[in-house]
Amino acid sequence: MVVSTQPDQxxxxxxQVIEVEEIAVRFCGxxxxxxxxxxxxxxxxxxxxxxxxxxxxxxxxxxxxxxxxLAGVSxxxxxxxxxxxxxxxxxxxALIAMNPAALRANVADLEHGGxxxxxxxxxxxxxxxxxxxxENPLDGDGLNAFKLYKVPVDTLNAEACAGSGLSGRAVxxxxxxxxxxxxxxxxxxxxxxxLNWIEGKFGTKPAVADTNAKALKAGYYYGETAEIFTHRYxxxxxxxxxxxxxxVSGNEATxxxxxxxxRLAKKTLxxxxxxxxxxxxxxxxxxRHKNYDVRTFQAEDEIAAMTSVVGAAFAGAFAATGxxxxxxxxxxxxxxxxxxxxxxxxxxxxxRGGPSTGMPTKxxxxxxxxxxxxxxxxxxxxxxxxxxxxxxxxxSIEAFRIAVEFMTPVILLTDGYLANGAEPWRIPDxxxxxxxxxxxxxxxxxxxxxLRNEKLARQWVLPGTKGLEHRVGGLExxxxxxxxxxxxxxxxxxxxxxxxxxAGIADTLPPLEVLGDESGKLLVVGxxxxxxxxxxxxxxxxxxxxxxxxxxxxxxxxxxxxLGGILxxxxxxxxxxxxxxxxxSVLRNHFLRDVTGFYKVQGKPFLIKEIEAKIEEMLNGKES
Amino acid sequence: xxTDAAQAKLTPRDFASTQDVRWCPxxxxxxxxxxxxxxxxxxxxxxxxxxxxxxxxxxxRFPYYVSTYGFxxxxxxxxxxxxxxxxxRPDLSVWVTTGDGDxxxxxxxxxxxxxxxxxxINVLLFNNRIYGLTKGQYSPTSPPGKRTKSTxxxxxxxPLHPLSVAIGAEATFVARAVDVNVKHLAHVLExxxxxxxxxxxxxxxxCAIFNEGAFEYATGKDTKEDTTLYLEHNHxxxxxxxxxxxxxxxxxxxxxxxxxxxxxEDDLLxxxxxxxxxxxxxxxxxxHYPEFPEPMGVFRCVERPTYEDLLMxxxxxxxxxxxxxxxxxxxxxxxxxxxx
Numbered sequence: 001m002v003v004s005t006q007p008d009q010x011x012x013x014x015x016q017v018i019e020v021e022e023i024a025v026r027f028c029g030x031x032x033x034x035x036x037x038x039x040x041x042x043x044x045x046x047x048x049x050x051x052x053x054x055x056x057x058x059x060x061x062x063x064x065x066x067x068x069x070l071a072g073v074s075x076x077x078x079x080x081x082x083x084x085x086x087x088x089x090x091x092x093x094a095l096i097a098m099n100p101a102a103l104r105a106n107v108a109d110l111e112h113g114g115x116x117x118x119x120x121x122x123x124x125x126x127x128x129x130x131x132x133x134x135e136n137p138l139d140g141d142g143l144n145a146f147k148l149y150k151v152p153v154d155t156l157n158a159e160a161c162a163g164s165g166l167s168g169r170a171v172x173x174x175x176x177x178x179x180x181x182x183x184x185x186x187x188x189x190x191x192x193x194x195l196n197w198i199e200g201k202f203g204t205k206p207a208v209a210d211t212n213a214k215a216l217k218a219g220y221y222y223g224e225t226a227e228i229f230t231h232r233y234x235x236x237x238x239x240x241x242x243x244x245x246x247x248v249s250g251n252e253a254t255x256x257x258x259x260x261x262x263r264l265a266k267k268t269l270x271x272x273x274x275x276x277x278x279x280x281x282x283x284x285x286x287x288r289h290k291n292y293d294v295r296t297f298q299a300e301d302e303i304a305a306m307t308s309v310v311g312a313a314f315a316g317a318f319a320a321t322g323x324x325x326x327x328x329x330x331x332x333x334x335x336x337x338x339x340x341x342x343x344x345x346x347x348x349x350x351x352r353g354g355p356s357t358g359m360p361t362k363x364x365x366x367x368x369x370x371x372x373x374x375x376x377x378x379x380x381x382x383x384x385x386x387x388x389x390x391x392x393x394x395x396s397i398e399a400f401r402i403a404v405e406f407m408t409p410v411i412l413l414t415d416g417y418l419a420n421g422a423e424p425w426r427i428p429d430x431x432x433x434x435x436x437x438x439x440x441x442x443x444x445x446x447x448x449x450x451l452r453n454e455k456l457a458r459q460w461v462l463p464g465t466k467g468l469e470h471r472v473g474g475l476e477x478x479x480x481x482x483x484x485x486x487x488x489x490x491x492x493x494x495x496x497x498x499x500x501x502x503a504g505i506a507d508t509l510p511p512l513e514v515l516g517d518e519s520g521k522l523l524v525v526g527x528x529x530x531x532x533x534x535x536x537x538x539x540x541x542x543x544x545x546x547x548x549x550x551x552x553x554x555x556x557x558x559x560x561x562x563l564g565g566i567l568x569x570x571x572x573x574x575x576x577x578x579x580x581x582x583x584x585s586v587l588r589n590h591f592l593r594d595v596t597g598f599y600k601v602q603g604k605p606f607l608i609k610e611i612e613a614k615i616e617e618m619l620n621g622k623e624s
Numbered sequence: 625x626x627t628d629a630a631q632a633k634l635t636p637r638d639f640a641s642t643q644d645v646r647w648c649p650x651x652x653x654x655x656x657x658x659x660x661x662x663x664x665x666x667x668x669x670x671x672x673x674x675x676x677x678x679x680x681x682x683x684x685r686f687p688y689y690v691s692t693y694g695f696x697x698x699x700x701x702x703x704x705x706x707x708x709x710x711x712x713r714p715d716l717s718v719w720v721t722t723g724d725g726d727x728x729x730x731x732x733x734x735x736x737x738x739x740x741x742x743x744x745i746n747v748l749l750f751n752n753r754i755y756g757l758t759k760g761q762y763s764p765t766s767p768p769g770k771r772t773k774s775t776x777x778x779x780x781x782x783p784l785h786p787l788s789v790a791i792g793a794e795a796t797f798v799a800r801a802v803d804v805n806v807k808h809l810a811h812v813l814e815x816x817x818x819x820x821x822x823x824x825x826x827x828x829x830x831c832a833i834f835n836e837g838a839f840e841y842a843t844g845k846d847t848k849e850d851t852t853l854y855l856e857h858n859h860x861x862x863x864x865x866x867x868x869x870x871x872x873x874x875x876x877x878x879x880x881x882x883x884x885x886x887x888x889e890d891d892l893l894x895x896x897x898x899x900x901x902x903x904x905x906x907x908x909x910x911x912h913y914p915e916f917p918e919p920m921g922v923f924r925c926v927e928r929p930t931y932e933d934l935l936m937x938x939x940x941x942x943x944x945x946x947x948x949x950x951x952x953x954x955x956x957x958x959x960x961x962x963x964x
Contacts, residue, residue: 044959047959047961048959048961050961050963193959240963241963242962242963242964243962243963244956244960244961244962244963245960245961245962245963246955246956246957246958246959246960246961247958247959256954256955259949259951259954260951260954263949263951264951268712270708270711270712272708289949289954290938290939290941290942290943291939291942291943291945291946291947291948291949292949292954293939293943293949294939295711295712295935295939297707297708297711299704299707299737300704300733300734300737301733303701303704303734304701304703304704304707304733304734304737305704307697307698307701307704307705307708308704308705308707308708308711309708310697310705310708311677311695311697311704311705311706311707311708311709311712312708312709312711312712313708314695314705314708314709315675315708315709315712315713315716316712316713317712317713319708319712333698334697334698334701336698337697337698341695427955427956427960428955430951430952430955433951463672463673463675463693463709463713463716464672464673464693464713464715464716465672466670466671466672467672468672469671469672469691469692469693470693470694471641471643471676471687471688471693471694471695471696472694472695472696473678473687473688473694473695473696473697474680474696474697474698475696483643484643484688
């Protein structure tokens with residue numbers, strides 16, 4: 001997106017400087033090449049520079065697949081811009097490929113005319129064979145569509161770092177910083193944030209710090225002096241709401257939200273879980289924060305994790321677990337127990353490609369119906385869905401708010417895209433966060449465990465409270481007294497009460513807001529992580545004058561009360577989802593309203609342009 | 625386990641709930657319930673500090689029949705539920721009642737892992753060698769050849785031996801008792817209650833309906849003294865109606881010998897429940913009727929830090945080192961930047 005061009009101010013080169021609104025850069029190489037680190041550094045630098053940023057890593061599930069193979073390619077995409085960004089970018093504007101496999105796996109995503117920087121040293125016959133190239137792509141004219149820059153990164157890096165005293169292997173490990181330095185030059189990024197980071201990280205190993213710094217600078221100065229680049233790009237700082245910011249991924253934000261909720265309530269946070277991709281980083285983050293009275297428990301399996309959480313909730317802790325689809329399936333019986341015993345807890349489900357082991361590192365939204373229906377018996381509970389990485393923070397707190405206010409398990413849906421994607425997070429003032437006012441009964445004659453308040457919530461008694469000793473469990477309870485009871489009318493009543501309690505949560509939810517006109521030809525309904533792509537697509541279509549609006553659901557069960565009325569005010573409804581129409585079936589079932597589904601189940605998030613095209617198609621009356 | 629001598633002394637009756645007890649007439653569970661209430665009163669833990677946790681099965685109805693806090697969970701998962709309770713609230717005295725199916729079949733995984741962590745809970749495994757609540761199928765402790773509803777031609781699975789499993793997982797407290805020897809049962813339960821760490825007690829329990837007489841050999845008036853051996857710490861392994869038989873080690877194997885002629889008490893195996901190395905305890909757990917008398921009492925009682933003590937050590941250490949967690953610090957950790 002060219003805004004203006006101007007001659008280079010530095011006077012050092014003949015390059016043309018192009019000002020653009022946003023740039024998507026992807027670093028890719030072997031999973032051991034440090035591409036995630038390079039991407040993260042450029043992200044931090046761009047954020048500190050004042051751009052809005054959105055990132056998404058793409059890495060293989062193998063820890064270290066064989067060197068140079070397609071299976072081992074690891075990528076990191078960064079989108080930075082001078083305006084609000086909600087996705088890591090549809091198309092890559094610049095691709096930095098460290099070997100033939102990385103080129104082959106990623107070049108299809110590079111825009112026509114985009115910048116392609118390759119480490120030409122890595123295009124050896126062996127590597128070409130491993131990547132499945134019969135001819136060296138750098139020799140033919142197959143890459144003519146791109147601005148191809150063949151840079152001998154290995155050689156230049158080794159030359160720059162000569163005399164460091166480090167081994168050849170250690171020097172080679174710095175080549176990601178050479179590539180990073182080159183990118184910094186190309187996009188006018190300051191080197192200081194990364195130089196400071198290197199100093200902090202390797203300060204105790206001066207030779208390592210020095211060599212990494214040298215590699216970074218060598219990359220930067222190569223760009224400046226080599227005179228092979230015809231263009232440089234600048235991206236001005238964005239207009240962002242004032243405040244203090246940091247970058248968070250969805251998993252980080254979830255961990256922060258869980259800790260915050262427990263601290264605000266002056267409670268112990270118990271997190272019982274079993275490692276599973278892509279949820280494990282929540283466990284890693286939480287286990288580093290024991291001084292917040294965070295008690296992490298790595299259970300022997302998913303079932304033990306869930307039952308430990310039920311036990312911890314009974315004992316009075318703020319209890320939570322994190323998992324992904326297969327784990328949620330294993331947890332389902334114990335979640336039924338939590339529904340029956342009406343105890344508060346939060347179950348974070350970081351969705352991934354399924355069924356079965358499926359695609360563990362890839363994203364999907366295919367557990368909506370499992371969350372809603374995946375239990376035996378009539379077992380309603382509350383389901384929330386975070387919309388962005390930073391929203392995971394707010395929704396984790398909201399999940400605990402609902403859990404304790406209504407004495408119910410709450411499932412919080414995120415997914416691999418949110419979990420690993422990152423964006424700037426405006427750090428909230430602690431005083432502005434929700435208040436938790438939890439009252440555990442301390443005395444009482446004739447205590448009745450299933451006596452309900454006006455919200456139909458029962459009381460949360462702490463074991464250890466004298467005089468309130470009672471027994472709960474998975475057997476059906478008599479209304480009010482909580483004794484075991486198999487009477488037909490009582491069971492019917494209890495089933496209704498449990499359902500009504502969950503439905504009543506809707507009274508406490510924020511109103512659902514429409515983006516765009518309040519009525520019209522087309523409404524796009526999204527939920528969860530598709531927020532960024534849908535919202536940007538709708539905004540772009542509206543700029544083009546198209547009559548389209550959108551609503552985004554962060555509450556799946558119960559739905560916000562406004563939704564039914566909103567759906568009625570549009571001629572057509574479009575529901576893009578990363579599944580085969582799970583929200584579609586919920587909406588049809590709930591409102592007897594026909595809606596059009598738009599599905600993408602590729603382990604990849606929607607591109608903005610895909611949704612834009614679908615909107616245009618629907619407004620033009622074409623059938624899909 | 626906290627004890628409180630200053631607390632007004634409770635009686636077993638104080639631990640009875642208002643719920644009618646609904647086990648079958650003649651069920652061994654009645655005896656276990658009675659002795660447990662007695663031990664709770666003896667140990668002096670306040671009622672409100674006690675939580676009974678269970679899974680599914682006849683044994684798992686137990687929490688409804690004691691007037692403490694109670695949690696009746698899902699099948700096989702009592703130990704992980706209890707772990708969540710104990711880790712969140714190390715001030716509570718947590719008891720698990722389970723059966724041979726609940727603990728060793730559907731819940732086998734949780735049993736070994738709770739034991740290896742040494743979470744401070746008391747596990748009472750009611751072993752009746754049959755599935756009672758589902759009405760008469762064989763269990764993981766049923767003997768080979770046993771004809772049951774699901775094995776009309778006899779069991780072909782090889783059984784698990786609960787104590788061997790517990791010792792294999794290096795339980796810090798392992799004991800066995802039998803439902804009808806109430807005095808000894810109470811003694812073992814009290815030892816279990818006072819042990820810090822996972823206490824694992826196997827209780828031979830008669831199922832009067834589906835497996836009547838399974839432990840007749842160990843309880844019959846005429847046979848029990850020759851078929852069981854009551855372990856005493858630092859004492860030789862002696863048994864028999866006339867207390868003239870003992871267990872001697874022949875190489876790596878135990879053998880039954882008669883105390884006569886050259887064989888004296890000093891030649892016998894002496895019981896040491898505090899041995900850190902669990903091999904001898906395991907050897908005892910491998911002694912089965914009819915080849916051997918089956919040992920009763922405390923097989924093993926050793927000290928090892930509990931999971932929750934180690935966790936709280938880490939938490940308190942983190943607070944000491946980093947200070948009590950402050951949300952502002954948490955939020956502002958790492959790289960931050962200010963937008964004016």
